Amino acid sequence: MDTQLKFRVKHWLDNDPDPRTRQELQALIDTGNEAELQQRFSGRLAFGTAGLRGVVKAGPMGMNRLVVQQTSSGLGAYLMQQVSDVATRGVVIGYDGRHDSKQFAHDAAGILTSMGINVYLTCKIAPTPLVAFGVPHLNAAAGIVVTASHNPPQYNGYKVYWGNGAQIIPPHDSGIAACIDKAATQKVRLHTLEEAKASGRLVMLEDDFYQAYRQGIKDAPVLQNHTQPELVSLSYTAMHGVGAEMAETVLADAGVTQVYSVAAQREPDGDFPTVNFPNPEEKGAMDLVIAEAKKHDAMLACANDPDADRFAVAVRTKAGDYQMLTGDQVGVLFGHYLMTHAPETNRLTCTTIVSSSLLSKVAASLDATCLTTLTGFKWLTNVGMAEQTEDNQCLFAYEEALGYMVGSMVWDKDGLSALVAFAQLTxxxxxxxxxxxxxxxxxxxxxxxxxxxxxxxxxxxxxxxxGEHLRKALPKMIAGKQVLSTDDISSGARTFSDGTTESIDLPASDVLIFKLEGGARVIVRPSGTEPKIKCYYEVVEAMNDTDTLQSVQARAQTKMDEFIAAHQASLPQ
Structure with a gap:
């Protein structure tokens, strides 16, 4: 083993508080597995706008206790630079049901209290939306959730909210990352939970905190439609996550009495034994909740992901089968429903550049506003917050990856309020x-x-x-259709087919959006880290009088298949 690597590994072993991960590293040293050691010490698990997320393993490239402690130390230092009253306002910390989450949350609390910062720590597992709710509710300076959301069992993560209750955006992400790098060179100091309590800096968030969120949902102006809730029947799964207790409670509060929970997936289990991948979008993940719905002939089969910030639903068809709605379909149903019920002062909706353009058309027809942001809920909420006015409050935001913000009690996606709203619409x-x-x-x-x-x-x-190739000579035709306009988000310019331009008010990002005749659209997003690109396609097909949903969908699907094939053939291989 080269000397530098040997030094880094020894330094890590001297500081790692966890006997399990120390043992893991020692085994790699004893077996001479230098390639694996090189990989684990090749850098540091990157802290970005989603915070940290990675496989739980020893070394700076994994999620483990020392990484969490150093991250918390860096975050604490950054908060002390940025927020003059952080010590008294404090930080809210919650965690999901994964194996290491509670320990990681307690480590974060121990670091921050030892730095003199107050901490509000949930007394048990908490859905992610509760922590997002807790930040403004307690007027805290920030929030931390230890969760890997719907990632596979071997992952965990560390998500940060700013004092406004929304996920962090630049420059906070890079500012925190720089402070973490500095903290990683120093020995961390932390309180045990007992010391933190004795210092007077630690407040445990007991049942009254969970009840405050529950009451908030009960009182939310957008969730007051109590039209015959007893008519709705639904099956529900928490997908081995943390949503079941609160989901069942808020549905009962809303008068929805026919609720059938999937028993095998109701309790938190970090092994996720009944699903290959605990993400409602993955094939097979909804099988048990659909089977439960069939058993009771329920109208809906509903799911939250394991940290309960996303919502998925399959709807009973005339034939008695169940069909999953896409995130875009749920988004436009919510948008239409909420805008047709909201007062005139509550008409601001938000969606992202890669989500369906249908919400903006529905909003325009209802004399409401729809803003389009970069991809990610951090942009939806921060932009929605910045753009709302007294006369035009933020009503709804969504992204196609099953994330919905219904009302603005929580400035993030919230699968629990979405569940109630969808039951009320139904x-x-x-x-x-x-x-x-x-x-x-x-x-x-x-x-x-x-x-x-x-x-x-x-x-x-x-x-x-x-991206460079396309920018050099912007295509005039794509898949046999004329390009009407090209948005280059990296330069903030929209170019029309006649050569005229206008500026776009979005943060710079390596994204190109081509709008084509006939309403079609393709968005190209090159990956910054590997040789691949993501392409997002949209086709719009008019419905005639004889069309059914099935017939128009089949026609649109044929168009989509041809569109994708033609566009991909035109890209350099």
């Missing part, structure tokens, strides 16, 4: 003898059937930079 429709499918069809008849698809393309390492 109940209102049922009271009129209608279904979710009827509402979707009405929206599509008014604005066209919008179909969206996402494709990741792996490139050869020798393939030229696609």
């Amino acid at each position: 109940a209102e429709l049922a009271s009129q003898g209608q279904t979710i499918w009827d509402r979707l069809e009405a929206i599509y008849r008014a604005h066209g059937f919008h179909l969206n698809a996402q494709v990741s393309i792996a490139l050869k390492p020798t393939t030229p930079n696609i």
Whole structure:
């Protein structure tokens, strides 16, 4: 082993507080596995706008107790630079049901209290939206959630909220990262939980905190539609996560009495034994909740992901089967429902550049505002917050990856309030003898059937930079359709087919958006870290009088398949 690597490994072993990870490293040393040691010490698990996320393992490239302690030390130092009253306002900390989450949360609390910063620590597992709620509710300076959301069992993560209750955005991410790098060179000091309590700096968030969130949902202006909730029947799964208790409680509060929880997935289990991948979007993840719905002939099969910030739903069809709605379909159903019920002073909605353009068309038809932001909930909420006014409050935000913010009690995606809102929408429709499918069809008849698809393309390492290649000579035609406009988010410029330009008010990002005749759209996002690009496609198909949802979908799918094939053939290989 080279001397530098040997020094780094020894330094880590001297500081690692966890006998398990020390043993793991020692085993690699004893077996002479230098390649694995090189990989684990090749850098540091990067802290970005989503905080940290990685496989739980020893060394600076993994999630482990020492990484969490150094991260918390860096975060504490940054907060002390930025927020003059951070010590008294404090930081809210919560955690999910993964194996290491509680220990990591306690380590974060021990570091911050030893730095003289107050900490509000949840007394047990907590859905992520509760922590986001807790930051403004307690007027805290920041929030931390230890969660890997819907990642596989071997992962964990560390997510940071700013004092406004939204996820951090630049420059805070790079500012915190710089402080973590500095903290990693110093010996960390931390309190045990007993010492933290004795210091007077640690407040445990007991049941009254959970009840405050519950009451908040009960009182939320957007969740006051109590039209015959007893008509709704639904199955529910927490997907081995932390949502079940609160989900069942807030549904009962809203008068939804026919709720059937999947027993095998109700309790938190960090091994996620009944699913290959605890993400409702993955094939097979919804099988048990759909089987439960079939057993009771329920209208809906609903899921939260393991930290309960996302919401997924399959809806019973006329034939008695269950069909998953896409994130875009749920998003536009929510948007339409909320905008048709909201007062005139509560009409601001937000979506992202890669989500369906349908919400903006529905908003325009209802005399409401729809803002489009970069991808990620951190942008949706920070932009929504910045753009809302007294006369135009933020009502709703969504991204196609099953994330919804219904109202603004929580400035992040919240799968629990979304669950209640979807049940209330379904109940209102049922009271009129209608279904979710009827509402979707009405929206599509008014604005066209919008179909969206996402494709990741792996490139050869020798393939030229696609973004640069496309920018050199912007295409005038794509897949046989004329390009009406090209948005280059990296330069903030929109170029029309006649050569005229206008500026776009979005933070710079390596993204190109091509809008084509006939309403089609393709978005190209090169990966910054590996030789691949992500392409997001949209086709819009008008519905005629004889169309059913099935017939228009089949026609749109044929168009989509041709569009994707033609576009990919035009890219440099």
